[in-house]
Amino acid sequence: MFDGIGRRVVSLWFPRLASERVLRQRPVDGPFVLTVKQKNADRIYCLNKAAEQQGLHQGMPYADARAFCPELQSRVAEPERDNGFLHLLRRWATRYCPWVGFEGADGLVMDVTGSTHLFGGEAPMLADIRMRLRRAGLSVQIGCADTRGAAWALAHYGEGTAPSGDMLSALNALPVAGLRIDDDISVALQRLGLRTIGDLVGVARAPLTRRFGPGLLLRLDQALGAQFEEISPHADPVHFAVRMTLPEPIGLLSDVMLGADRLLVQLCAKLKSHEVGARKLCLTLRRVDHDHQQVELRLARPLRDPKRILPLFERGVAEIDAGFGIDQLRLEATQVDPLPVQQISHVAEGRAGALDDLITRIGTRIGLENIQRFLPADSHIPERSFLVASAAYSEPVAGWNSPNPRPLLLFPPEPIAASGARPPARFRWRRMSLTTGRATGPERIAPEWWLEDENWRSGLRDYWRVETCEGRRLWLFYTPQNPGWFVQGEFA
Template identity: 65%
Template sequence: MWFPRFASDRVLRTRSVEAGFALTLSEQNTERLYCLSPQAEALGLHRGMSLADARAFCPSLITQPARPDLDARFLRVLRRWALRYCPWVGLEGPDGLVLDITGSAHLLGGEAALLKDMRARLVRAGISVRLGLGDTRGAAWAYAHFGEDKALSDLPVAALRLEEATVTALQRLGLRTIGDLTRAARAPLARRFGPGLLRRLDQARGDMPEAINPEPEPPHYATRLTLPEPIGLLPDVMAATARLLEPLCCKLKQHEAGARKLVLSVQRVNQGSQQVELRLASAMREAARILPLFERGLATVDAGFGIDVMRLEAVLVEPLPVAQLGAPRAPAQTATASEQLNDLITRIGTRIGLENVQRFLPADSHIPERSFLIAPAAFSTPQGGWACHRPRPLHLFAPEPILARGGTPPSAFRWRGMALRTGRATGPERIAPEWWLEEESWRSGLRDYWVLDTREGRRLWVFFTPQSPGWFVHGEFA
């Protein structure tokens, strides 16, 4: 299977466009056409053309940046779909699939019926395809790219999957078709072009085998337990869950992965079922740490007349490479401080949701309101402290105007109905707005910040605006 317009078909199958459409990709600081729709090709555009030239030919051209990563993901989806025709399906470059239908074509009524079914399903899905059927992998590739209605010897030498420079050199020698290459002496060709040329020729003709390597299926992290007698007590359900966790965690460790989301399904004798979902704050694969986190969820399970089937599946998995350990920990030290924090976040998250357990992270900005981020603790990592040379208050709020008197800084002022007197003042610290951002609250311009220790015991962070004189309180130190 060769998909000549694979990238553009992936986009257009979900959003139809009547005009010319093309995907662009940056190459050496130049935007070039990466994949085109049939309408764009009909206008005289071609792959590799610069976007500026394409706009000159077709001002109404609709473009969109190419996403090779999404194309690769969609090709793997098609590979799994192609397993309906045979068990041996592999990838053939970034825009093709190769199938070994030996022994499986008769299941759909023969090779012609199989190709017809393939083409009909793909066209119905909005994907352009060209199919090639041959006795060898090389011949099938050649028929798909250069025509199914010709003999192999009549196809051009480019059908042998050769490099462009090799094809050009062969054409200059008068060897334009595979038949011409077959009739030529092999020894001079091997001396001039190396063994790769003859290897491709032998693979296409069937004189040299070429295997199809199917993509390995991703590991499936799930375990199942069928009980001889129904259970219903919480200790029994916990013990059965522990038996499910052990092989699951071993498989996770074998593949250097950790679970972030686990789903435990219990089936009652009356065919009813219930699921317990556990979302973890960090990737884990230690059964001893995961099992206690299931207790709260299992306590809500209605066992009915008894549970006889249990199934545990890791539905969300992340890479968790093996880490170098230090000295062996004592049995009492079952978890580090970081692991204990993650377990605590998980326990709280099972009650209020992991997204609601949040942490502050520093941000790269000198504007007080933009100097921090709030992110879910389970999906972020703690970072270093804030890079600031002056102290920042623990409590920040919207600037509140004050009535001040007595110079700069003010010797006395009123704030929130309180009369305050300045005991000590530290500053000023001038902060300018970030001109590349539109911050509504900073349109007044520069600010001169002061730390005021009042005689009444409050320590405030105030600022003065020189361009429009006025004093404001922006925060309070603890």
């Protein structure tokens, strides 16, 4: 049996983590809430202390909250940024101990065994944590005990410190919800008259297990120290960066490129060991006057080949102002994507790599997001038969199969004056008088009835390829339901 003696665990709970993260950047006077859309209704996701004093609570419909508090200010919640902020807090907490993990979406757990003497004892360490977090504008509730479960319960329901070796006396008066159990189990226990953890300890275990399962008593034993519970520290993400400090300043383009080459060899070896490739690289050059120059490179594909990456840096490095010389180079992969080891072919790999390098070179001048490619879409409607995607974040896809040719240039339908179901012998289009030389068709295309499209409400379309005597090769269509002729494309 594990009694937990000698082990000390600290639980940090941030009850207003999301709202205080936003208010740290943009302070607001008065009630403030973050909202999230749930079941077609905006509800309160997190709120500040002023909003709580107005009677608002988490999960409350935002419309009701505005009725109670007309001066309420709000913003849309961003859970991903809140999670990133919690990761930063976890990294900060390692200043107190190396074993720091996450406790849900708004808390941290720390195994401070053997670390408290570095801060003058347990109480001074907890006071220092509270002071630093308060200075950062964060509300925190702290619990300290021999077990993880007891520390969590104290942080959430009875902020304080449990004496070592006596968890029952510290948890005796706390509600059963402090055992980290589901809400429905907590409500059921309260209906049975078991409102506190002390009430639960005195009840026979077999009936509780039959009714609520083994999880309830497992949580009780973990909190009291009868069952061991691990604290798994969260590993820091791998940092892909290398640095070189020079004994003498350099300033020539060839010297900087030689230094970048050596850094690339080291960085790519590290990328290969983790089976990832760089998508964004940042080369930082420190001058002797402590000014920094940066060259950012965005790659069209994940890469870890130094020979292919190095020439792509040359244009950016050539524009750097070396000043009185550069004494330090730092290369960092700021964004990486998975790139597992795979068998390559000498037949096609060179062509694919050359295209990716070309996209990267053009992207450094006009932006990768401005280089696009067309991809086939599963639709027989001309306007929906293709997708426009970023060339750097998509792969060319085969499947441009059509029984009839499609024009290279497609534009919104432009009406022309004509009558009859066959292409007109003469017509005017874009202030040009054109004569039909040859017409091929019709190709009948029906609308997709399951989609609402204002442009296809006229019904069927009969498409014709019309070659004019003036040299224009146009794509015309006729609408039988509402007779009319239109030009929608032009062949090369």
